[in-house]
Amino acid sequence: MLPTPTVASLLRIALAIVLATVALKVTVRRLDHFAWCYNSYDFDQLFDWGTRYRAGQDIWSPHQEGELRPGEPRRIYNQPPAFVEAFAPLTLLDKRLAHWIWQIAQLAFLALALWLVAREIDPPLDPATVVIFIALALMFQSVRKMLFNGQLSPLLLLSMVIAWICARRGRPAAAGFSLAIATLLKLYPGRWPSISYCASDGACCGGPWGSSSSASLQPGLISG
Amino acid sequence: MGFFLVGVVATGIDKWLRMPLSREYDLWLVVHISKNRIALLPNVYAWGASLAKGGAPPWIAVIAVTLILDIGVVAVLLWVTSRAANDSVSDGLVFGLWLIAMVLVSPLAYWSELVLLFPAYIFASVAAWRLSISGRAFPGLGFVAGAILIGTCAAIELIKALPYFQPRLLAALLIFIGATIILRSWIAAESFAPADIRNRS
Numbered sequence: 021m022l023p024t025p026t027v028a029s030l031l032r033i034a035l036a037i038v039l040a041t042v043a044l045k046v047t048v049r050r051l052d053h054f055a056w057c058y059n060s061y062d063f064d065q066l067f068d069w070g071t072r073y074r075a076g077q078d079i080w081s082p083h084q085e086g087e088l089r090p091g092e093p094r095r096i097y098n099q100p101p102a103f104v105e106a107f108a109p110l111t112l113l114d115k116r117l118a119h120w121i122w123q124i125a126q127l128a129f130l131a132l133a134l135w136l137v138a139r140e141i142d143p144p145l146d147p148a149t150v151v152i153f154i155a156l157a158l159m160f161q162s163v164r165k166m167l168f169n170g171q172l173s174p175l176l177l178l179s180m181v182i183a184w185i186c187a188r189r190g191r192p193a194a195a196g197f198s199l200a201i202a203t204l205l206k207l208y209p210g211r212w213p214s215i216s217y218c219a220s221d222g223a224c225c226g227g228p229w230g231s232s233s234s235a236s237l238q239p240g241l242i243s244g
Numbered sequence: 245m246g247f248f249l250v251g252v253v254a255t256g257i258d259k260w261l262r263m264p265l266s267r268e269y270d271l272w273l274v275v276h277i278s279k280n281r282i283a284l285l286p287n288v289y290a291w292g293a294s295l296a297k298g299g300a301p302p303w304i305a306v307i308a309v310t311l312i313l314d315i316g317v318v319a320v321l322l323w324v325t326s327r328a329a330n331d332s333v334s335d336g337l338v339f340g341l342w343l344i345a346m347v348l349v350s351p352l353a354y355w356s357e358l359v360l361l362f363p364a365y366i367f368a369s370v371a372a373w374r375l376s377i378s379g380r381a382f383p384g385l386g387f388v389a390g391a392i393l394i395g396t397c398a399a400i401e402l403i404k405a406l407p408y409f410q411p412r413l414l415a416a417l418l419i420f421i422g423a424t425i426i427l428r429s430w431i432a433a434e435s436f437a438p439a440d441i442r443n444r445s
Contacts, residue, residue, distance in 0.1 A: 138366060141332050204255070
């Protein structure tokens, strides 16, 4: 026998509260556990590039001098220039504080991206279900790894999600702007634009999918 | 494209032109064996290295195999994009699949980039849930297989005691397959009685 809508709704709210509490606890524990990672790969590398870029040093030179930390040679900068430009102001802060801000920002971007994704579903999900999705996502092992490495994948996800939503709502300029931010921060692979042009235009592939917002978004599908 | 070009100019074209200088380091990252890589290229290289008994596999073979796999991924994407209906769940699933493909065909992508799979998880779960409560007869073996794949991947991500995917690439591949199967079932159900399924929350 299926529970009545009221009981089901109450059960969902209870589950959302429990999962949100557990997710919060897990996230706080992970942040605490990885607090030392400001001095570890990848964050220390990003911070070193940002610091030296701000100081006017050549981070693109094939022969980098010095060590990132004992036993770890400095590497040539291999991200798009826009990323180091955006990251450099963070290096004005103490490294430990910068790392903490970076981690909190990435978690906020992730939660916001997931909330925006869930909000796009029609008919809309109730708030408890959205909370359940976000809580479960925060407990994923890949989020743990993202925090460990101090990566920027949530920022990339948020940019892509905003671009997709804007495209769905018929705001191509805003979609293009968000897409450009994602592309400027993380560049690869260059082969997508031609394929996606076919997908979004439809004409060269003969498909009736010219209006699909996902298809029109593909030029920004760039990672690396 | 215009915004991107403005960004390139604003940050300095000369700096962008220097990006290929890191080619050697990027190549080292591709061939440096690591369990955490989820892109196709470094995984194909690692398979090639294991076949070559630890030696360096021929690059031409690695690139050819990667290209074939990339074409397969793109073919699936073009197929689902052409078939998808114009509702939010279909569109979300297509968006999720494109995000997974982005990770797969990148020259380098790591475990932490699996957070880009979340839209596929969310839309596949919603589609599976709405299909299962739509009151229709048995939804089909494909749908069940897709739902099991998504559920298993989520369980592995959530339960630390379970062994994680080896290689990590499997996580992205299985979600890609599972979401594609669910999207196919959703499209089939939508064409049969759209409002009935779409309005289930």
